[in-house]
Amino acid sequence: MLGSVPTTPKSLEDYRPVIGDERVDEIRALAQRLRGARVLNVNATAFGGGVAEILGTLIPLMNDAGLAADWQVIRGADEFFSVTKAMHNSLQGMYYDWTPEMREIWLSYNRLNADLFDEDWDFVVIHDPQPAAVPTYLRERTGGRAGKWVWRCHIDLTDAQVQVWDFLRPHVAQYDAAIFTLPDYVKEDLEGPAIYCVPPAIDPLSPKNVDLPHETVAGILRRYGVDPERPMVTQISRFDPWKDPLGVIDVYRNLKAEFPALQLVMIASMASDDPEGWDWYERTVRRAGEDWDIHILSNLNGVGNIEVNAFQRAARVVIQKSTREGFGLVVSEALWKGRPVVAGNVGGIPLQIVNGKTGFLVNSADECVEKVGALLRDPGEADRMGAHGVEFVRDNFLTTRYLRDYLNIFCQLSGAAEPVSSRLPTQRASR
Amino acid sequence: MYGTLALSHRALDDLADAAGRSTIDELRALARPIEGLRVLNLSVSAFGTGTAELLNSAVPLLTDLGLDCHWQVVRGSEDALQVNRAMYQALGGVAVSWTHEMSETWQRYAAMNAELLTEQFDVIVVHDPQPAAIHSYLAEGSAAKWVFHSHLDLSTAQDDVWMLLRSHIEQYDAAIFDAARFTREDLPLPTFIIPPAIDPNSPRNMPLPDEVVRTVMERYGLDPQRPVLCQICPCDAASRMGDAIDVWEMVRARHPELQMLIVLMTEPADPIGRGCYEDVARRANETDGLVLVSMGNELGNVELNVFQRVADVVLQRGLRKGFGLWISDALWKERACVVAPDGGLTEQVVDGETGIVARGNDEFAAAIARLLEDRELARRYGRAGRARVAERFLITRYLRDCLAVLGELHRGR
DSSP: OOEEOOOOOOOGGGGHHHHOHHHHHHHHHHHHHTTTOEEEEEESOSSSHHHHHHHHHHHHHHHHTTOEEEEEEOOOOHHHHHHHHHHHHHHTTOOOOOOHHHHHHHHHHHHHHHHTOOOOOSEEEEESSTTTTHHHHHHHHHSSOOSEEEEEOOSOOTTOOHHHHHHHHHHHTTSSEEEESSGGGOOTTOOSSEEEEOOOOBOTTSTTTSOOOHHHHHHHHHHTTOOTTSOEEEEESOSSGGGOHHHHHHHHHHHHTTOTTOEEEEEEOOOTTOHHHHHHHHHHHHHHTTOTTEEEEEGGGTOOHHHHHHHHHHOSEEEEOOSSOSOOTHHHHHHHTTOOEEEESOTTHHHHOOBTTTEEEESSHHHHHHHHHHHHHOHHHHHHHHHHHHHHHHHHSBHHHHHHHHHHHHHHHTTOSSOSOOOOTTSOOOO | OOEEOOOOOOOGGGGHHHHOHHHHHHHHHHHGGGTTOEEEEEESOSSSSHHHHHHHHHHHHHHHTTOEEEEEEOOOOHHHHHHHHHHHHHHTTOOOOOOHHHHHHHHHHHHHHHHHOOSOOSEEEEOSSGGGGGGGGOTTOOSSEEEEEEOSOOTTOOHHHHHHHHHHHTTSSEEEESSGGGOOTTOOSOEEEOOOOBOTTSTTTSOOOHHHHHHHHHHTTOOTTSOEEEEEEOSSGGGOHHHHHHHHHHHHTTOTTOEEEEEEOSOOOSHHHHHHHHHHHHHHTTOTTEEEEOGGGTOOHHHHHHHHHHOSEEEEOOOOSSOOTHHHHHHHTTOEEEEOSOTTHHHHOOBTTTBEEOOHHHHHHHHHHHHHHOHHHHHHHHHHHHHHHHHHSBHHHHHHHHHHHHHHHHHTO
């Protein structure tokens, strides 16, 4: 078998105070219909990245709800992972020379992983393109395959390199269902699987999002030299051209005359092997100059999840001035802290911000200045918007909603209003 | 054995133009009695340090001189690296909280590396403190002569870390230091002084075609039509980069076209270094004419070469310690240099002869303005600087010193 990833148990009941009885009961009712169903999630890595983060929450919650869920990672050597990296990037629009050798490496490792596949499941969810051809080889080997197979695509295929997508498509076409993040990401020419859209979600109980006492927040701010008594705005994102860090500083400067006490906190995650990131860090710092009310922080200063959480909570307004964005889940994280968000009208951001109600969608620097300024002028309105944001995220972007969507899809795939599987986890499905 | 570095062949004769034929002949004569001597150089890194630069030139040249000369890099991992970095700082005089665990890690890696030392050598030269303890862990002892070649100024080393290092090098046969003032009185070993040196044919110093110079200037946003003031330095508060910018702004009042180029040679790897990097980037602001280049900008030796070549004046506003050998690189290119009286800078720049030694921003600004206005003076200093480097700081002089030490060790056996 493949390597199983251990997860920390979680209890759905812990979410009851956060999401309320009605939502918990709805999930329990759905899970009842799937009781004992064996669910396998397969991806390429146990650490790092949004997919590993979401699986770390989803798997234990499925188990707590009465399913028998497991998470396994595929095996591969460096040659395989360098091919999947190229594949991943080219599916997101970068150009790669997709050679016959690369295809062969990808296929042979998928075959190898299919050979390691020795159990039957009711549902198999394959995440992202890396292991997508496993069912192709499984069918070749056994003449069929048990259970329903779902391809979960976390990446934006809009500008996928045609050659690579055409290579991948016949493998994906064999699945029973495909789940995309946004309707925009669905490939029109994908025929076969039932298509679903499930946007990502945040875990309200993770260190990144958990409630923090006021003193903790103030203490963290002071430790980084930020004055908790003075107004502050923040942007949390990588230093790269698409997040427009220089534009954020300009927005702050525009407002500094009217709000002389204003502070700006910019937080990025930096990797030492990322020259472009360093380049943009340097540009950002140089744009900031010796205005020490601009704080430029990163993991290298010890800023981790709890610190980000604190800065989001303490901000008067959270900015996400992206000019290009994937889903931009950091917007939901900020809304969950009760803060209004002013953000670029791109990618998944419009799904998360109800314009004028939980924040503002902006299309230009001027508009950004205007909206952030309006919220700084009227803290009462900012708080009201923040409160709406919390409710909006509670309804739409918490892990529990994500869990519910998966359970719904499983119910539909098994075509049952009735319980689809009353087998105990130890029983094998027939071939 | 460790990872052996495959070095490209170098012919000593190629240095005849720079160092003179008689120097080459003298070296060959010195090498003859120790032909075939098996010499192993041990260091921690293959590139990115002054030691690595030096070995990159010296090892193939000693081979060309007939020695059986090798350079190997010891093994380590992330935890060894961190301990090594702390040790390096402590030995250099930066206060470090040195724990029992760090001593253990350091010795554990030495013991592991000792097992890998399987070949026979006549002389083993240890260039960094990190592999120094290997000698203590050799199961069968060693027939070789062991030499500790310190490229650090150990005179202000932190006591506990120095005691640890000393306990492992006391049994060596000799020690070599860059300068007499870097030595320790409490190290009872035969001690030799070999100042560092530059290689005129290395990528950092070799002549470059105009096109390469132009391309590099363009890439880093330097205007070839305007004069350049350049400071190359470690990312370290003692390099006084903020003062360097102040000095530039003072000079710029009279020479508005002057550009300032600050090149950070070390990657800011710890919070202090990163704080220093943020400070200089903020001080630099987006001021027109100020170019800041850091390790993150894919900086290499050819770039450093270009930066020195295009500089009208080379500045060294401060230096924490050590030699500051890149000033010799600049002098070799006949650059006019203005330096602080720190570390080994004044051994290279003799005030009023091969450049100007200045104290305080006013003196620096006046000296730079003078060199920009009196081009003949700048040229004279540059020529005298090159002559001084030719005499004292070329790789050929370094080779001669090495051969002398190796010869003495050989005779003593």
